[in-house]
Amino acid sequence: MRATLMYGAGDVRIEEVPDSAIKLPTDALVRVTASCICGSDLWPYGSMSPADGPERMGHEFIGIVEDTGSAVTTVKKGDLVVSPFAFSDGTCEFCREGLHTSCVQGDFWPGLPDEGGQAEAVRVPLADGTLVKLPVAADSALIPSLLTLSDVFGTGHHAAVAGGVNERTRVTVIGDGAVGLLAVLSAKRLGAEQIILMGRHQARTDLGREFGATDVVSARGEEGIAQVRDLTGGHGTHVVLEAVGNMPAYEQAVGVVRPGGVISRVGVPQYEQAPIGFGSLFRHNLGLAGGPAPVRAYIEELMPDILDGTIQPGKVFDATTGLDGVPGGYQDMADRKSLKVLIKP
Secondary structure, eight states, X not given: OEEEEEEETTEEEEEEOOOOOOOSTTOEEEEEEEEEOOGGGHHHHHHOOGGGOOEEOOOOEEEEEEEEOXXXXXXXXXXXXXXXXXXXXXXXXXXXXXXXXXXXSOEETTSSTTXXXXXXXXXXXXXXXXXXXXXXXTTOTTHHHHHGGGTHHHHHHHHHHHHTOOTTOEEEEEOOSHHHHHHHHHHXXXXXXXXXXXXXXXXHHHHHHHHTOSEEEOOOHHHHHHHHHHHTTTSOEEEEEEOSOSXXXXXXXXXXXXXXXXXXXXXXXXXXXXXOSIIIIITTTOEEEEOSOOGGGTHHHHHHHHHTTSOOGGGGOOEEEOGGGXXXXXXXXXXXXOSOEEEOO
């Protein structure tokens, strides 16, 4: 079968690899019908050392179950399923608390050697706890939106939930990538009264307005911070959803959050040290929340709004390709020519 491998920065290849197959009683074999490239894939695309490659790519996918291990009971051959970006058993104490990304048996894709979602098929471990059956056909027009349940919509929702967004909060979203835009959608869905999107790409910020942003600030740094404060009576917003992951985005978040507010980070941090002391977080009773989104905990909650057409998170996909076009899709996303690339193997 064919799959996507990253050999180093800027070096993505589609190659023939051994067919995925059932290895454990808790496995499911899934033929991938829809996958995508994630913004977080661009971090290694920009910096991976060849010494760390090759690595199988892809952690967001929908597919049809082709086979199951003897212990699998919740899905069967022929089911269309969506997989979260982390696999989990669904039964440990952390899964029971809705923290599936900390499952004692689980891991993140590509934590499983020689498997990944940007491929023709994938072996899914802990299938009962990981996979969710979809009540549509594989060719449904809802597939792009349902695919966002595997990561970006669940991640935007997690940012909003971890930040405590409700109908009384003002929100700033930092980043106009897919996660940032779906953080806007999530904040709107939870009733936020004001949503300020900080982004510089008009096609994306226009989609952000469609998703619910009330204001757009294109400036960065001190100028951007000043503009957000002007929009909020000088105080900043109750919640900041940081969906980028670099230090300038974090510093911007500290600059626009209101005293007593919360910074909720879901952009994968590209740093280990950041201002948290008296002059940054402590002085004004600021909270720091977020983390890897336990999207498995949110799928059943979010899916009905997609199925009935209330929301269309799949609008973040602005390009579609087969496997052969995946290397070009990475480059287009890195060059900001594409927001998010849908893959149909």
